[in-house]
Amino acid sequence: MRSRSICYLCLSDNEYKDFLLPAERAALATLFTSVVRINPEGFSDMDAWYAWLEKEKPEVLVTCWKTPTLPEDPKHPGLSELKYLCHLTGSVRKLVPRALIESGLIVTNWGSSISRVVAECGLLLILTELRRSSLWSLRMHRDNAWKGKDLDTRSLFNQKVGLHGLGSISRCLVDLLKPFDVSISAYSPSVPDETFEKLGVDRADSLEDLFSQNYIIVELAALTPKNHQIVDERLLKMIPEDGVFVNIGRGAVVDESALARLAAAGRIRVALDVYSKEPLPDDSPFRAIEHVTLLPHISGPTVDQRCAAGAHGVENLSRYVVQGELSAIVDLWGYDHAT
């Protein structure tokens, strides 16, 4: 057990409200001598933020989307006591300079606490493209449309689904797909056979196999240097005619120009939540292809599920206090491979 200290929360009003429910706030109050919240939206500039750090010298800091970037220099006086940064969301790349992790700062993020909510968005986009529902709603509103002879609706039942990547989101998606009697295969060389077996997922030996043998492809591969635009035109063209391509992973894993060409030609059905450039530029070709379903990167935690990430953070804080093992630690490997 560590000596009790102050827990600093650098959270905006909305972040505090959405991520930390009353039960979690009560838990924090029992774990620390006191809990001090500062609203990052109140800092007039970076100097004000640094001055606050220098004045408070936090040992434990809870951060979120709105927290400003920490000082580059691990020897900055505002960082002299900092031991643990509990980040309530995902990537810390914009928040934590790499040198701080090199110098031993403990950093955790939301880990897999919201994976199932991202998986839910994947299922939504699959069903949407099969039924053409976003296109129908758009046309019902804009063109006074009604169905005609050209109906091309499809069902998920008994389809073949291919997952590019078999991390925690894919595993949650497998659970959601089960009631549809689908065959699922995945391409993920680093995942052992026993995980595939436990999930009831077939291993695809290559991306070529994955893309050519499945009618529905869900893109969930990590954005590593090796994966940059690995889903190229050649692979996309292997998807069976009228097949479905859903991206809830990272936009830059895909050659988006090739994807836009195939989508515009009606060769495959496409639904996207992520893009290599975000916000999606106004002149993106996708904006002009009305039968592509477009979301503004909202597969992450829905507002009502942010509390799951908050609870995960508070669990980590309680483990920190008793010097237990933290989960979802961002080490240098994770830092370098984050998106």
Add this chain to the structure above:
Amino acid sequence: MRSRSICYLCLSDNEYKDFLLPAERAALATLFTSVVRINPEGFSDMDAWYAWLEKEKPEVLVTCWKTPTLPEDPKHPGLSELKYLCHLTGSVRKLVPRALIESGLIVTNWGSSISRVVAECGLLLILTELRRSSLWSLRMHRDNAWKGKDLDTRSLFNQKVGLHGLGSISRCLVDLLKPFDVSISAYSPSVPDETFEKLGVDRADSLEDLFSQNYIIVELAALTPKNHQIVDERLLKMIPEDGVFVNIGRGAVVDESALARLAAAGRIRVALDVYSKEPLPDDSPFRAIEHVTLLPHISGPTVDQRCAAGAHGVENLSRYVVQGELSAIVDLWGYDHAT
């Protein structure tokens, strides 16, 4: 075993292709002396249709959406031999005059063979409204939109779902909802307790209970005279603030004017596949409320799943031949309560 006879298919080219796969066609060929198909789109008028019936005097007739209405008079010479009408889709009200059923004609329809595909559309519409995905896609295309501070996405996980009706579609929907750790209740006085228990669904004792105690309501009640506009403004206002109302049943069960007012005011999230008037009139208020998801009654069998209804029909035909028990018989009660 009946004496082998001719099986007449009155199916358009698309109906024949979508509903009867090669395996079912082969099965039919073994069941009957011969199988004769006529394309209903080839009849110039009703006289031509009646003349064909008189000439062929079918005993067994397989019908679908395009089949013209049968003669009103059971003594019509074209009906003299007709014993079994195997309808491959749902309601036969526009096809079969009531008097024919009164006079003993056996009629079956697709029964519950496509219920799971309708349930799939229900899940799609629930997820769509929770995530606001059809609205986002519309705005991403039309307004070059991107997410901002006002994000109001929600997840299905751990929600309370209320089903109005507990027939075969609701039961399939329960299966699809299971992985989301939801609590499900249903209002359906005619369904026995043991069915609720088997499904893991709680019984709502009244519509008031159903609407006030659940965040998500799925409308699946049959359109009986008693149910006409039974979901009125008073009930709709009981749905918790920002709750979800999905209709994949029948439009006329709901007071659509009240629903449009509540939707326009942003009081609840609404997704509709069915309407009291179809096609939905151009001047329907729903068309102007862009945050209501609108589909053109496509919750029925997707094109790729019409074969399930065809297989169900062929199974019934095989039972007819061996004088076995048919499923999904349309009796007078079913006829009068169909939509």
